[in-house]
Amino acid sequence: MLINVENLNIDIATANGTLAAVQDVSFCVSKGETLCIVGESGCGKSITALSLLGLLPKVATRTARAMTFDGVDMQMMSKAELRALRGNRLSMIFQEPMTALNPLHTIGRQLLDVYRAHRKASRKEAKERAIYLLEQVGITNAVQRLNNYPHELSGGMRQRVVIAMALMCEPELIVADEPTTALDVSIQAELLRLLIDLQKSFGMGMIMITHDLGLVSRIADRVIVMYAGQVVETAPAEKLFTNPSHPYTRALLGSVPDPSHPRMKPLPSIPGTVPSLLNRMEGCHFLDRCPLASDACRKPIQLQQIGGNHEARCIKVGEGKIRLKVVA
Amino acid sequence: MLNYAVRRIFMACLLALFVSFISYSLIFAAGDPAAAVAGEASTAADAERIRQLYGFDQPILVQYLHWLSGVLRGDLGTSLYFDQPVATLLLGRFAMTAQLGIFALILALVIAVPLGVAAGRWPNSIIDRLALLFAVIGQAMPSFWFALLLIILFSVKLSILPASGTASWQSFIMPTIVLGYFAMPAIMRLTRSGMISALEADYIRTARAMGLSEARVLFDYALRNAALPIISLSSAQFGFLLAGSVVVESVFAIHGAGSLAWESIARGDLPTIQALVLCFSLFYVVLTLLADMLNAMLDPRMRSK
Numbered sequence: 015m016l017i018n019v020e021n022l023n024i025d026i027a028t029a030n031g032t033l034a035a036v037q038d039v040s041f042c043v044s045k046g047e048t049l050c051i052v053g054e055s056g057c058g059k060s061i062t063a064l065s066l067l068g069l070l071p072k073v074a075t076r077t078a079r080a081m082t083f084d085g086v087d088m089q090m091m092s093k094a095e096l097r098a099l100r101g102n103r104l105s106m107i108f109q110e111p112m113t114a115l116n117p118l119h120t121i122g123r124q125l126l127d128v129y130r131a132h133r134k135a136s137r138k139e140a141k142e143r144a145i146y147l148l149e150q151v152g153i154t155n156a157v158q159r160l161n162n163y164p165h166e167l168s169g170g171m172r173q174r175v176v177i178a179m180a181l182m183c184e185p186e187l188i189v190a191d192e193p194t195t196a197l198d199v200s201i202q203a204e205l206l207r208l209l210i211d212l213q214k215s216f217g218m219g220m221i222m223i224t225h226d227l228g229l230v231s232r233i234a235d236r237v238i239v240m241y242a243g244q245v246v247e248t249a250p251a252e253k254l255f256t257n258p259s260h261p262y263t264r265a266l267l268g269s270v271p272d273p274s275h276p277r278m279k280p281l282p283s284i285p286g287t288v289p290s291l292l293n294r295m296e297g298c299h300f301l302d303r304c305p306l307a308s309d310a311c312r313k314p315i316q317l318q319q320i321g322g323n324h325e326a327r328c329i330k331v332g333e334g335k336i337r338l339k340v341v342a
Numbered sequence: 343m344l345n346y347a348v349r350r351i352f353m354a355c356l357l358a359l360f361v362s363f364i365s366y367s368l369i370f371a372a373g374d375p376a377a378a379v380a381g382e383a384s385t386a387a388d389a390e391r392i393r394q395l396y397g398f399d400q401p402i403l404v405q406y407l408h409w410l411s412g413v414l415r416g417d418l419g420t421s422l423y424f425d426q427p428v429a430t431l432l433l434g435r436f437a438m439t440a441q442l443g444i445f446a447l448i449l450a451l452v453i454a455v456p457l458g459v460a461a462g463r464w465p466n467s468i469i470d471r472l473a474l475l476f477a478v479i480g481q482a483m484p485s486f487w488f489a490l491l492l493i494i495l496f497s498v499k500l501s502i503l504p505a506s507g508t509a510s511w512q513s514f515i516m517p518t519i520v521l522g523y524f525a526m527p528a529i530m531r532l533t534r535s536g537m538i539s540a541l542e543a544d545y546i547r548t549a550r551a552m553g554l555s556e557a558r559v560l561f562d563y564a565l566r567n568a569a570l571p572i573i574s575l576s577s578a579q580f581g582f583l584l585a586g587s588v589v590v591e592s593v594f595a596i597h598g599a600g601s602l603a604w605e606s607i608a609r610g611d612l613p614t615i616q617a618l619v620l621c622f623s624l625f626y627v628v629l630t631l632l633a634d635m636l637n638a639m640l641d642p643r644m645r646s647k
Contacts, residue, residue, distance in 0.1 A: 097553045099553070110544055118567060127552075127558065131558070163642040165642065165643050176548070180552075
């Protein structure tokens with residue numbers, strides 16, 4: 015097992031009190047495995063990703079019952095040990111290619127900096143590695159591109175560079191936080207295919223954060239569905255798609271646009287909004303939006319075992335075979 | 343880069359020409375220059391004679407071109423008060439002031455930048471608060487008063503530094519400190535805010551996620567980005583330093599361009615005033631040009647515009 019996280023909690027101090035952004039999230043990823051974390055904006059996906067690399071903003075505090083990387087307790091790591099891990103064995107791809115690169119350095123310089131931060135390599139070796147990776151991520155004229163500044167490249171090109179940068183030191187685990195949301199749809203598909211190919215050929219573990227369920231169905235080995243800071247369902251990918259058990263998961267799947275959807279008609283969506291996490295909720299977080307909700311849902315609800323490796327945070331699993339109505 | 347440099351230099355030349363015209367015209371802003379030169383006890387006939395002697399009766403453009411052709415040949419006219427060429431008069435004085443300004447700016451940068459980096463790295467920490475206090479005092483305290491305090495401490499009480507004059511290098515220590523402290527606060531606060539916003543940038547998060555050392559993140563990635571406005575501000579501050587040196591030069595009895603300007607205005611020494619305004623302005627134009635060049639060297643986006 016590459017990374018193991020048990021009962022991760024992240025609190026954010028705000029002017030209006032403490033916000034429990036992530037509550038008791040647990041997961042693990044092995045070599046070569048892909049874990050997808052899905053959920054709508056603000057459910058705590060990205061902050062979970064940042065906490066893995068110890069990159070939380072100062073206002074956020076992280077606690078976990080266990081958090082190990084390759085058997086080593088990450089909570090006990092010194093800053094230097096964590097830094098030696100980041101970008102090296104554990105790497106991250108960010109969402110915003112337009113701002114993720116330093117505008118004042120050439121991309122070559124930035125790629126070399128990463129390699130030389132972790133390897134005792136000569137400039138020449140680092141440069142060869144950078145050229146190799148730029149070619150791997152589909153950049154032509156890699157040698158000349160090293161001298162380009164980020165503003166001279168398109169968004170898709172920059173994201174390729176960001177991916178190459180994350181792969182410079184052959185990481186064992188890569189965390190990708192919506193790596194393609196900022197890009198054109200046509201480039202999205204191409205880059206994702208590239209990322210998945212690279213994952214396969216380098217044998218990396220991957221944590222992919224996304225809200226694109228179509229993508230999840232294609233790449234995930236395991237899926238975590240998050241809602242308002244909590245894991246509401248976790249299952250192997252095929253089980254999640256054949257037997258979605260939590261009402262939120264079902265609603266989420268129901269709101270995936272269907273190509274046969276009539277034109278000019280509103281797209282399906284889940285009624286209501288995500289609750290504020292400023293007030294700690296005792297019961298089910300999806301209560302206000304759930305058609306199956308009852309008084310019993312106001313009590314704290316634990317993840318319930320449904321089948322092998324499949325858990326859902328709902329006491330009504332199996333009930334209400336009614337197809338969850340999604341408002342169109 | 344070359345393209346950008348050529349364009350900027352061309353613009354600077356145009357600006358210098360414009361500035362020279364303004365500085366020449368200035369003498370007419372204060373009224374009839376002939377009457378001013380002739381003095382209070384003169385008659386209208388005296389003024390008329392002077393008007394013809396100095397060419398004040400000719401169209402202003404003709405006068406300007408005449409003056410400009412002199413300037414280009416290094417002839418800035420003759421001082422009315424000292425009765426010697428303004429050029430030779432100015433050379434030593436201006437060098438003195440520029441030297442003082444450069445040392446003061448270096449001192450200001452050496453103190454302000456590290457302090458600003460530390461304050462920006464740990465905002466609201468004790469070091470940030472102390473830096474702010476230090477800056478506020480510098481901004482609030484008049485230079486002449488600070489100069490006098492230094493003289494009382496180092497010259498009168500401790501007798502380790504000369505109170506005035508330019509006899510030795512020690513004479514420049516206190517003026518440099520006073521001027522430097524005057525320039526420091528703005529640079530410090532800009533460094534601080536620049537560092538804070540740079541450290542919040544996505545590319546810094548990327549650099550940290552890639553495991554780059556804190557020193558590299560702080561100085562090579564964040565400070566480099568924060569440095570762009572600092573360079574621009576420094577060149578502007580230098581202009582203020584030259585202006586501010588009038589006060590400091592008079593407190594420390596340094597015969598620099600600042601005190602010369604002050605005295606010449608009082609004496610109505612028109613050619614000297616013109617030449618001083620011209621020199622100060624050109625100096626400023628060159629500085630701005632240098633700052634732009636330095637920024638363009640650091641920021642590739644500026645070069646390609």
